[in-house]
Amino acid sequence: MQLSRDDLREAYTTMKRIRVFEERMRTEFQKGEMPGFVHLYCGQEAIATGVCMHLSNTDNIGSTHRGHGHCIAKGCDVKDMALEIYCREDGLCKGKGGSMHIADLSKGMLGANAIVGGSPPLAVGAALAAKTLKNKAVAVAFIGDGASNQGTVFEAMNLAVVLKLPVIFVYENNGYAEFTGIDYHCGAVDITTRSSGFGMPAVKVDGTDFFAVHDVMREAVERARSGDGPTSIECEALRWYGHYEGDPQAYRSKTEVKEIKANKDPLEIFKQKVLEKELMENVEFEEINSLIEKEVDDAIKLALNSPLPPLSSLEENVYESY
Amino acid sequence: MQLSRDDLREAYTTMKRIRVFEERMRTEFQKGEMPGFVHLYCGQEAIATGVCMHLSNTDNIGSTHRGHGHCIAKGCDVKDMALEIYCREDGLCKGKGGSMHIADLSKGMLGANAIVGGSPPLAVGAALAAKTLKNKAVAVAFIGDGASNQGTVFEAMNLAVVLKLPVIFVYENNGYAEFTGIDYHCGAVDITTRSSGFGMPAVKVDGTDFFAVHDVMREAVERARSGDGPTSIECEALRWYGHYEGDPQAYRSKTEVKEIKANKDPLEIFKQKVLEKELMENVEFEEINSLIEKEVDDAIKLALNSPLPPLSSLEENVYESY
Amino acid sequence: MTKMTLREAITDAMRVEMRLDPNVILLGEDVAGGRGGSGGEGEKSGGVMGLTAGLYTEFGAERIIDTPISESAIMGAAAGASLTGLRPIAELMFADFFGVCFDQIYNQAAKFRYMFGNQKGAPMVIRTMIGAGVGAGPQHSQAVYPIFAHIPGLKVVVPTTPYDAKGLLIQAIRDNDPVIFCEHKMLFAEEGEVPDEAYTIEFGKARVVCEGNDVTVVGIGRMALLAEKAAVILSKEGISVEVIDPRTLSPFDMDTVLDSIEKTGRLAVVDESTPICSYASEIASIAASEAFSSLRAPICKITAPHTPVPAAPNLEAAYVPSVERIVAEVRKISNYKSKI
């Protein structure tokens, strides 16, 4: 652990922000007032956080339909996010994208993506730009376990190896692709053997352990920045809730969910490790918790009270000029 | 070697038929009278032959743009083939397919395919039908080294493993994808590591050695027929001519071609082995050679003297009924 | 006869046909309801929309096949299996996803019969979900059937009622060519009387939703429902509208439309897809050529704008043609007076 006290506070703050934001999304969605679908990130907070702490705004990430956690970890403002998820005029995408298309290019967040397997080629493109422009930036593609079966992902991997691009493929293995378990949908022993088959270093870590993710990501980023090409990281962390909000989860045992909530809570795991080593105090955690609760509450309230986009915007911004 | 004298004669006959057919295509094409593009199979004869000798008409193959060799090995009549390549009315596809779309469903030849990576999903489908119908048939997908980078191929592989389908993926590594060498276009050490990453047995053999191909294919077919799922076989055999006829091959050293023609001719390799072990006699080879020369000559002459399809057929057979 | 939703009619069509023909299989993502995982082999939900509920229990894992998220492999496997003895139904969860697998559909399955010189077609059905209305945003709300209809060798079905959905889907399964069956997500809850047994509806035969003398309105898929509502409103103003639901876009029953135009002299087409090279354009162009001498007003295309589908609910509502818009546009052409 080469993390400063500030780093630790930041890591916890990010994870907590994701957790609180998503739990709030859940209750708000259940009220029936949110448009579209919402896919929650709870249980996977350590992945986005451990990965993105190595990145700056000039580094880019390609995200997934389950993108709120990536946005937050990459530095998007939760107010701007809430506005977008509620499809408001002042949202990150002016209300035209919604939850599955949130993007913030100023933060290097190249968009959630409602097409499974849609973003890895884009991340490879960002890495190609970095290599061409010699700006030392890296790119990250987040890939669900289910998405790992999409041909685009493999093409992206091979191209990245061939061109030795500074890109990191982060698998988020949360056990399921919608209703289908990874033990069924992935023919190989695991996803990692497939990535390594493409000729890049491929490692697997516990995705509920921030420190584990943070550690392997450090190496991967160094490798990428020094021009040694891509790395693949598989992070295992089961999701807490349904595929989308409202999913009754018939395909899943109740005990599994209970078990992971009790024993694999990324925030609790982090807290215990940090308290044990006396790197942060309990009161600090509580301080952060209440700050975050307020921050998220403010964001949701702002969103709820903000106007939808004007109808005049319907036909705007299809092209710069046409 | 568990091959009978008849098997050996059959193997040589098939390889020779491919060789003579393709050499003739080459000279005919150079006359400028053939429509479209032609991609020749010379140098790779042992692959199609070693693979297809294990198959019957109820087994299916999915082929590539370089499909003449597969057709012949799968039992298509060279007359019907020549007619189709010249786009004649009586061709296998009534002149509508041409060289890159030759198909003969009655022989289990599901079509050459002008889309690189187009046929592996189709072969997986044929294997799915075999499994569902419980008819013990197997399916084979031929895949160029270049095609191995197409996402469809990886998707097909994973699906085949997940559903344990009786399909064999045969890579034909002829060193090049158009003008690009495999040392450049494949990021991994080789193609085989990538297939095995998908969770199936993956082997690599010398594709100029009929016996080597035939041996590994026997095992793969047994595995498939007994319900144990897919296998991947990489066969290495450089192509003798350009990507398409007329390709000046600036990307390739002259010595490479000279070298393989001298030392890696699949027909010569076969002959030497068989003569050494005294399994066939020189005169038999010569007999076959002259039969084949005549057969191919007849086929080409027939094609040249046959009519093109009637114009009335232009709008026919888009649908069964519409 | 049973009163059922369009969703149930679709499930029912698959169920009755799978009972009759053992060569019919269904494959797609979560069509069984999810294999693997910790849930065991219990009750399965049957797809994210519940459209395949109960089928796994009845037909088992050999015929109701959950797949990885690999649409090219799914479509290709269906195409390959359709050449070699089966009649697969392949589910493309959202039609918007055609972009990751269209080669297997348009260059392979759709072309087999022609490019193989009529050796065989690909008797497969692609069931897929189309349309806006649930706030799912730009990549899950499109009505991309004009692209499907453009492709020679494909047949394209856009059912509107539960009765039609069942009959057309069974026809699609029995058809010897590839059929794309487009299910509008806003129609799933529509109810209607549906016969219990298997029956088919011929492709290329439009349904005249209501007869009228002043204006012909062709409504594609869900738009036929809206056009019907508009017709009721317009009839109160004394404008008599004939509403036609084509049911299939490829083949398309132009005769019924032309006959109607001969009577009315006026044509409006309502199409939820974006306007350029849409099916609205197609119908209008044929009318402009073949019904030229009957036309007494400009042809009116009522479509979505040339934009992606926005996520915001108010924008999305403005994006999709509405009853009000249909009323206003039809009123306009019915009032049109030729300058000559």
Next chain:
Amino acid sequence: MTKMTLREAITDAMRVEMRLDPNVILLGEDVAGGRGGSGGEGEKSGGVMGLTAGLYTEFGAERIIDTPISESAIMGAAAGASLTGLRPIAELMFADFFGVCFDQIYNQAAKFRYMFGNQKGAPMVIRTMIGAGVGAGPQHSQAVYPIFAHIPGLKVVVPTTPYDAKGLLIQAIRDNDPVIFCEHKMLFAEEGEVPDEAYTIEFGKARVVCEGNDVTVVGIGRMALLAEKAAVILSKEGISVEVIDPRTLSPFDMDTVLDSIEKTGRLAVVDESTPICSYASEIASIAASEAFSSLRAPICKITAPHTPVPAAPNLEAAYVPSVERIVAEVRKISNYKSKI
């Protein structure tokens, strides 16, 4: 000014623009001419059609990038790079291959600007080859631009002359939205005078190929050449034809077409693509709505039939609209007498 072929004009456009803008890169299969293998780093051919010949030598491996056969990765990489600082030109060797990579084009690049609320568009160009004529068969001969034009967010260019090809391609590279640039393989050898320096041609401005008073003929891409030839023949019969080459389909210069129809009262559209939901249908449908009162004859669509492209040379020749067919069809509408 130099006399050059359309093929050379395309190469030249890339060359001059890459000299001016270091952020322009080119990627695709064999665009350098083939890396790896036994040939060493010698002279490279620059693509199967030689369209990128010489670029690798001048700009090197960092800007002229050979890729594996992975079209989704190529298009996606171009899209991602275009969001993050580059102006990539991505080559899709044959437009027929769009089926393996269209998601990255239509759901990603084309939608970025809109679905990201105007943060940025995707300044990328997809150069691709279209059209029948070389006997390459059903999967290498299609003119699929109607599908591209249907997509909001994409711009679609179909150049006919060397001069236009260079100016339009440079405009495409400088454009801040994704552009699909469709190169007809039968036009590569066409010759014309081309300025040596960089210049642009505005999108959405049609070229009036020749003026006329009796019939307006819109010819898309290569069809403009054929229409021009037909016009010469028809003029000898006393039929005066105005030929319009739209140059870009999206945006489309309908004003020029409407102005022409106002003068001629008659419209024919020649389009090499298959008819259903074609651009011919699009133009006809707009004319039927906006030029209704000017039209004095049925609109005539001259397209390929609703079939795949056959391999046989005689069938292929019958598939593509010909000068003879244009002459015959235009003659017919020019003779049309309204019944009223």
